[in-house]
């Protein structure tokens with residue numbers, strides 16, 4: 701009898717996960733570069749959202765997990781420890797949820813590799829003035845699949861309605877966008893802003909005329925955020941070499957600084 705209950709439980713869970721994968725896939729079908737929608741909120745399929753409420757944030761953390769999906773679990777565990785968590789059981793369970801979520805997103809996108817960004821933040825006033833922007837507004841490409849984001853704890857990402865005027869957000873550089881930040885904050889109304897719930901996912905169009913205008917929220921509480929971008933093997937290689945070059949650059953700067961200090 702006990703075995704039967706366990707079997708039914710597992711079957712139910714698998715069915716639920718498959719359904720949620722289906723929900724994600726259906727939702728993604730509403731996002732076309734030439735369509736009316738710029739973003740769509742989707743159930744993430746996270747089984748225990750309360751785990752993420754229990755996670756502590758005592759440090760800022762930012763990690764890029766580029767490909768190597770078989771190492772994801774370990775990377776999530778290490779990241780959550782660095783964020784300030786020491787409850788192994790919570791960290792392990794939360795990492796399993798996040799690995800499963802990554803696979804659901806990839807399945808819905810029909811891709812087999814990705815770049816995951818995982819971040820924690822303490823309260824900061826950096827986005828008290830919202831940073832309305834579109835991702836990759838200076839590198840347009842209709843072939844890039846939508847991006848997935850989710851806030852696991854704390855304030856969630858803000859989106860402007862799909863039909864808002866996007867012309868002001870197409871800029872050539874991050875500097876240009878920063879200069880326009882106050883202008884954009886006056887142009888877009890906070891009353892119009894739409895945000896997903898905690899542990900609810902959002903897919904949104906990037907690098908396109910129909911890209912979603914969005915902003916980081918005002919981070920008034922501890923926040924844990926994650927994004928998933930599908931990537932080809934080629935892109936993964938390119939990003940890895942960029943990260944490696946940047947790390948080398950940082951090492952070089954640090955060693956030069958140390959030499960100067962010794963002189």
Ligand SMILES: [Fe+2]
Nearest residue numbers: 833834835914
């Ligand atoms: Fe963004």
